[in-house]
Amino acid sequence: MTTSQWLTLSDLGHRFGLSARHCGRVLDHEGWRDHSGHPTQAAMTAGAAQQHNSHHHISSNRWNADICAAVLSSHGQRPIKRSERVSQWVTLLEAMEEGSASISMSTEQMAEDLPNDLIDDVNHQLSHRGCRFQVQRLEESSSC
Numbered sequence: 687m688t689t690s691q692w693l694t695l696s697d698l699g700h701r702f703g704l705s706a707r708h709c710g711r712v713l714d715h716e717g718w719r720d721h722s723g724h725p726t727q728a729a730m731t732a733g734a735a736q737q738h739n740s741h742h743h744i745s746s747n748r749w750n751a752d753i754c755a756a757v758l759s760s761h762g763q764r765p766i767k768r769s770e771r772v773s774q775w776v777t778l779l780e781a782m783e784e785g786s787a788s789i790s791m792s793t794e795q796m797a798e799d800l801p802n803d804l805i806d807d808v809n810h811q812l813s814h815r816g817c818r819f820q821v822q823r824l825e826e827s828s829s830c
Contacts (some may be wrong), residue, residue, distance in 0.1 A: 692736060694725075697801050700771070701755070702763045712755065712761050723747075772804055774809040783819045784803040806810035 693701075699709035715720045718729035724758045725735030727746055734753040735753060738746045747793075755765060779800075782793040801819055 690753075691751040691756075693751050694749065695749060696799075698749050698751065698758075700801055701751070701765050702758055703764065703766045704758075709758065712758055712763070713749070715761070716757050718757075725749075741742055759806075768804075768807075771801075772807045772811060775800055775804060775808045776815065779808070779812065779819060779821070780815065782815050784819060793819060794822075 694706075695709055695713075696706040699706045702709065710719060710723060710739070713734075716729075718726055718732070718734055720726050725737050729735035730737070731830060732753065734750050734757070735747045736750075738748070757764075777795055779797060782791075782796055805821050805823060807818070812819055813820075
């Protein structure tokens with residue numbers, strides 16, 4: 687028996703090279719999100735979504751990676767291979783670490799958007815390419 691992976695809309699979109707907004711529009715078209723962006727009962731019934739409310743009244747929506755990937759694929763979207771995603775992040779972080787006057791975001795700030803499941807592979811490739819910058823899981827920082 688396999689365990690379902692539950693992702694945020696952003697993480698789901700990353701797998702397809704999509705923004706959270708575009709990914710959400712596909713799920714809207716499927717009838718799986720309401721006007722506020724929360725999962726509908728249809729999404730919950732289909733097993734595509736989970737909605738949790740914390741004691742701070744902040745809802746945390748999670749989307750089933752496999753079920754939603756099938757819907758995204760049926761709308762013409764194709765997942766990006768993991769190795770390509772890692773390579774894109776390595777190239778981006780390496781370029782940011784080299785710096786540019788036109789970029790106002792730090793490498794550490796950009797790395798905050800790196801999906802957790804890619805951190806080890808990205809760090810390994812950065813190291814392999816001679817860059818000392820390493821993505822930190824916590825709010826620590828490092829430099830190249």
